[in-house]
Amino acid sequence: MAGLSNEVMIEMLKKLIEIRRFEEKAIQLYKTGKIWGYLHPCIGQEAIPVGACQAIGIQDYIISNHRGHGHCIARGADMGKMMAELFGKSTGYCKGRSGSMHIVNMELKILGENGIVGGGIPISVGAGLSCKMDGKGNVVLCFFGDGAANNGVFHESLNMSAIFKLPVIYICENNMYAISMRSVDSVACKDVGKRSCAYGIPGHIIDGSDPVEVYNTVKKAAGHARDGRGPSLIEAKTYRFYGHHPNDPAEYRGKEEVEYYTSEKDPVTNFKGRLLEGKIITEREIEEIESEVDKKIKDAVAFAEKSPEPELEKFLEEVE
Amino acid sequence: MREIEYREAIREAIIEEMDRDRKVFLIGEDIGIYGGAFKAYKGLLDKYGPDRVINTPISEAAIIGAGIGAALTGYRPIVEIMFIDFATLAMDQIANQAAKIHFMSGGSLNVPLVIRTQGGVGKGLATQHSQSLEAWFYHIPGLKVVMPATSYDVKGLLKTAVRDNSPVIFIEHKMIYPVKGAVPEEEYTIPFGKADIKRKGEDVTIFAYSNMVIKSLEAAEELEREGISCEVVDPRTLVPLDIDEVINSVKKTGRLIIVSEACRRGSVASDISARITERTFDCLHAPIKIVAGMDTPIPYNSTLEQASIPQKADIIKAVKELL
Numbered sequence: 001m002a003g004l005s006n007e008v009m010i011e012m013l014k015k016l017i018e019i020r021r022f023e024e025k026a027i028q029l030y031k032t033g034k035i036w037g038y039l040h041p042c043i044g045q046e047a048i049p050v051g052a053c054q055a056i057g058i059q060d061y062i063i064s065n066h067r068g069h070g071h072c073i074a075r076g077a078d079m080g081k082m083m084a085e086l087f088g089k090s091t092g093y094c095k096g097r098s099g100s101m102h103i104v105n106m107e108l109k110i111l112g113e114n115g116i117v118g119g120g121i122p123i124s125v126g127a128g129l130s131c132k133m134d135g136k137g138n139v140v141l142c143f144f145g146d147g148a149a150n151n152g153v154f155h156e157s158l159n160m161s162a163i164f165k166l167p168v169i170y171i172c173e174n175n176m177y178a179i180s181m182r183s184v185d186s187v188a189c190k191d192v193g194k195r196s197c198a199y200g201i202p203g204h205i206i207d208g209s210d211p212v213e214v215y216n217t218v219k220k221a222a223g224h225a226r227d228g229r230g231p232s233l234i235e236a237k238t239y240r241f242y243g244h245h246p247n248d249p250a251e252y253r254g255k256e257e258v259e260y261y262t263s264e265k266d267p268v269t270n271f272k273g274r275l276l277e278g279k280i281i282t283e284r285e286i287e288e289i290e291s292e293v294d295k296k297i298k299d300a301v302a303f304a305e306k307s308p309e310p311e312l313e314k315f316l317e318e319v320e
Numbered sequence: 321m322r323e324i325e326y327r328e329a330i331r332e333a334i335i336e337e338m339d340r341d342r343k344v345f346l347i348g349e350d351i352g353i354y355g356g357a358f359k360a361y362k363g364l365l366d367k368y369g370p371d372r373v374i375n376t377p378i379s380e381a382a383i384i385g386a387g388i389g390a391a392l393t394g395y396r397p398i399v400e401i402m403f404i405d406f407a408t409l410a411m412d413q414i415a416n417q418a419a420k421i422h423f424m425s426g427g428s429l430n431v432p433l434v435i436r437t438q439g440g441v442g443k444g445l446a447t448q449h450s451q452s453l454e455a456w457f458y459h460i461p462g463l464k465v466v467m468p469a470t471s472y473d474v475k476g477l478l479k480t481a482v483r484d485n486s487p488v489i490f491i492e493h494k495m496i497y498p499v500k501g502a503v504p505e506e507e508y509t510i511p512f513g514k515a516d517i518k519r520k521g522e523d524v525t526i527f528a529y530s531n532m533v534i535k536s537l538e539a540a541e542e543l544e545r546e547g548i549s550c551e552v553v554d555p556r557t558l559v560p561l562d563i564d565e566v567i568n569s570v571k572k573t574g575r576l577i578i579v580s581e582a583c584r585r586g587s588v589a590s591d592i593s594a595r596i597t598e599r600t601f602d603c604l605h606a607p608i609k610i611v612a613g614m615d616t617p618i619p620y621n622s623t624l625e626q627a628s629i630p631q632k633a634d635i636i637k638a639v640k641e642l643l
Contacts, residue, residue, distance in 0.1 A: 061393065095426030102424040111392055112425070116416050122385020123417065129386055130393035133345075133371065140389075153412075156379035160386065163377065319423060319461055 004212065006280045012050050012211050013275055013286075016268045017293050019046040019070045022079055025297050026069070026086060026100075030246045035086045037099045038115075042070040044209075044241035047267035048173050049074035051214025052141055056222055061109045061127045063120040063142045066101045067173075067240075068113035071143055075108050079296055080303035089307035096310040111140075117178070118144060118151030121170075125157050128166030128231070139167040139225045141218070147178025149192045158233065162199040167225035169218060170233045173208060175240040180252040193235030201231050208236030209265040239265055321504055327497040329471040330360040330436075333478035334398065336507060338368060341396060344482055347374040347386055348400030348436075357402045358438060358497050380406050384413035384435065388487075391433040392421070396482055404439035404453045404491060411456075418487040419462030430485040434478070438492040440531055440581055441618055441629050445494075450618040450625070452530075452582035457489040458558050458591070464488045464512060465558040469533035471501030473556050476510030484512065493531040513560035517569070521551035524639050525569040527592065528579040529555055532630060536579050539635035548639060558588055566592075567599055574605035575642045581629045584612035606642045611635055 004012075023041040030039045042049070045067070053062065053074035064071040072082060077093070085092025086100055093103045104112040111127060114120040124142035131138040148154060149172050161168045172192045176183050184190065196203025202224060204217045214236055221232035239261035243250035250258075275281040324332070338344045346361065346368075352375035355362035365373045376383050380401060387399035401407045407414060414435065421431050441450045457465050464486050468474035474492065481488040518533055519540050528536040533554045540550035551569050555561055570576045576596060580589040593608045613629045 097426050098424045104425045116412055119417055122382045122413055123389040125382050126386040126389020127393050130390045130395055153381045156382035160379055160382045
């Protein structure tokens with residue numbers, strides 16, 4: 001499959017399962033009141049972070065958004081520290097200051113999730129500028145949704161990246177809904193990816209449920225960026241299996257639509273099937289991976305639960 | 321000591337910092353051949369080239385975002401927003417992103433970003449090019465706010481801003497650019513949070529910043545001829561604020577006037593008045609007086625424009641009312 005070794009594809013399956021299980025656990029913990037605030041699960045969209053992060057190197061940057069757990073896990077974030085952050089504990093990635101929507105880690109070159117829809121897009125311009133000035137051939141992956149694509153900063157940032165030929169790969173995860181607003185009703189030209197022609201940059205419209213297609217496209221766009229030829233816009237069509245957050249019953253969606261995507265376009269089920277069919281993995285090996293992931297999630301929750309609360313006197317240290 | 325224009329002092333600070341640190345670069349609208357709308361960057365494109373003097377399209381949010389992203393990844397950008405009025409186009413990037421990233425990251429990330437901009441009344445530029453919006457930024461935890469009134473201060477504070485690891489909103493005043501002031505040849509910096517007594521006095525403390533320092537000094541000089549001695553305290557940085565220096569002065573004089581060009585409603589002046597009252601109530605011989613801009617959009621007509629902000633006569637009148 002497109003130059004990907006069996007080991008890498010099994011690793012990708014493992015990441016898909018990790019993200020799925022992490023999100024399922026987070027929803028469960030949210031519903032039982034263990035975590036609070038906002039939680040935006042990316043169940044159904046896992047193939048995009050997994051394929052995209054597999055296609056870049058450890059020196060490259062990623063910029064995430066409010067639905068960002070998948071990006072962090074795909075980038076190698078520690079699920080214990082993520083879970084601790086969701087619990088608001090001092091051992092979390094942000095010492096409990098920020099919760100689900102703001103996870104950052106400089107070692108993993110995660111420049112941050114973002115609570116403001118579209119808020120990370122302009123920041124990608126600066127990270128891209130840095131990469132260009134450094135001259136080391138690093139790139140920036142900037143993830144955002146179809147909702148953010150309608151924010152004015154999308155235009156400002158893509159235009160600026162294009163004129164400066166910055167090494168940024170813009171990945172629009174079009175999950176068909178911005179909370180309740182359907183993207184077919186909110187995007188005038190229907191496909192966000194077609195807007196690339198307005199900036200004179202390559203545009204790709206792909207199936208976001210297929211991690212290999214995502215991988216291949218991001219790899220190509222990263223090569224384009226590393227060659228000094230500037231940014232690309234990738235629209236990965238995907239589907240948010242649940243509501244905007246755990247308390248959203250998503251009544252604005254038709255039953256048939258939900259059934260179609262959850263049965264036909266489940267990235268985890270489909271990739272499992274594909275690897276089984278290609279005899280790259282066995283049922284038994286998948287079960288082993290699943291129980292290994294379950295253990296990791298269990299350990300992550302245990303770590304979060306036993307971690308100390310942040311100290312009241314210390315939190316002001318981050319404020320000058 | 322030699323005297324140079326405020327805009328030249330800015331240029332000197334920039335040159336010194338760009339020569340000192342390769343990670344410092346400039347980005348903004350019309351800062352290339354044009355040299356910036358107020359010509360503070362004249363000649364810098366030739367000196368440093370387009371990789372370090374980056375001319376941008378009119379895209380304020382993306383300009384600030386470019387600064388934030390570069391600051392997060394190892395650079396020290398100096399971003400120019402031509403008029404503070406245009407910062408409104410980038411408020412998410414300033415208030416939700418730049419200001420919050422250090423805190424949101426649990427202290428693991430820094431945003432060493434300088435946003436140079438200018439505000440204020442005086443050139444008939446009307447409502448959308450004359451505002452004093454410092455209160456917007458003063459209100460947001462995570463930003464530092466600098467408002468220098470003299471050539472000496474603007475140079476020393478800008479150098480400090482470039483070296484600071486926090487986002488700094490560096491607000492110049494359009495009327496001060498051609499004003500000359502003493503600046504030493506040798507290098508210096510001015511720490512943030514250190515007020516400067518611009519004039520010593522005994523009877524009344526005048527707290528003023530930016531262009532109002534100049535007007536307050538003129539008022540103080542005139543009052544001196546009438547035997548009234550005013551102490552003019554310039555905080556130079558609103559965040560952090562050297563409140564102790566103001567309080568020391570108020571304890572000595574027992575009277576305080578706060579002069580600010582910004583509209584009074586929800587202003588920095590109102591906040592400072594409240595904070596000083598809390599700590600000096602027993603020493604005050606009279607209520608604190610605020611001399612501020614009117615709560616109006618800035619008019620174009622020159623008489624109306626000048627009437628909308630404090631003038632020397634208003635400051636003199638206020639001082640006399642306090643005595």
